[in-house]
Amino acid sequence: MSPAVRSLLNEWSPPITIDVVLLLISVVYLRGWLLLRRSSPGLIAESSLAAFLAGMFSLWVAIGSPLSAFDDASLTAHMIQHILLMLVVPPLVLLGAPALPLLHGLPQWFVRVVLGAFFRSRPVQAVGKSLVHPLVCWILAAVALIAWHMPSAFELALRSDFWHDVEHLCFLSTSILFWWPVIQPFPSEARWPRWSIPVYLFLGMFPSSAVGAFLAFYDQVLYPSYREGSVLFVNSALADQVLAGSLMWVFGVFVCFLPAVLITLKLLSPQGVQASHSVRVSPEVPPKQFSSFGSPSQL
Secondary structure, eight states: OOHHHHHHHHHOOOOHHHHHHHHHHHHHHHHHHHHHHHHSTTSSOHHHHHHHHHHHHHHHHHHTSGGGGGTTTOHHHHHHHHHIIIIIHHHHHHHTOOHHHHHHHSOHHHIIIIIHHHHHSHHHHHHHHHHTSHHHHHHHHHHHHHHHTSHHHHHHHHHOHHHHHHHHHHHHHHHHHHHHHHHOOTTOOOSSOTTHHHHHHHHHHHHHHHHHHHHHHOSSOSSHHHHSSOOOSSSSHHHHHHHHHHHHHHHHHHHHHHHHHHHHHHHHSHHHHHHHHHHHHOTTSOGGGGOOOOOGGGO
């Protein structure tokens, strides 16, 4: 271990509040999942539990693990955080179908008195319905990704812990929205036909690819904070930027391309063609019968 790495790790202290919150969310989900398994076996699969817990672990790695000790010293480490927050955590959490387990895991008086009144209010329902429209989801995620990687905004987040937290919250929240139409976790309903989702994912590659390619091919260090910083994992600040951009570029393409292929293959399968035909000839069937609980089989 190099002296620079050792020094950063020695200065780093675990974010206790974040660790406790993530642990509590996981415990609430697990409690709700177990209750649902007892009352309705097969409603929420084991794969959903694994996906949600993997998502929470990935979130801890991004914002609660020693990885955060390097985000001010290495653009590559910082970019790994962003990749986890945008491309790993959201799909895993949504594949966990979090609504039912979390609601069953919380105290029922809190769900009825507080959450029930909140989610039944018309303004909240109207805002929620607008936010999960695929076009809105795509635009918000693209704007957040590009805006926060502009040098002025990126430097602001590096200099201020508050704005750094805001940046991470923006990435996480808008990326959850981006993945919402793809996974359609319970109790959501499809706003666009399923065949449009591969196109949606294909277009979703462009913002991350553009940011990643720009960083990889730009011939100067874009962010001043990394220009004079100590080099940790590569031999120069420019090489660090190239590596960070390449990770964003390649990982963004892969994570969007894989589910697009899986969804396309499922739609082209005999079962997918038959289901699509059934929906077309039976418009009176309630959409809820076709909703998914967010299991990996959705893809």
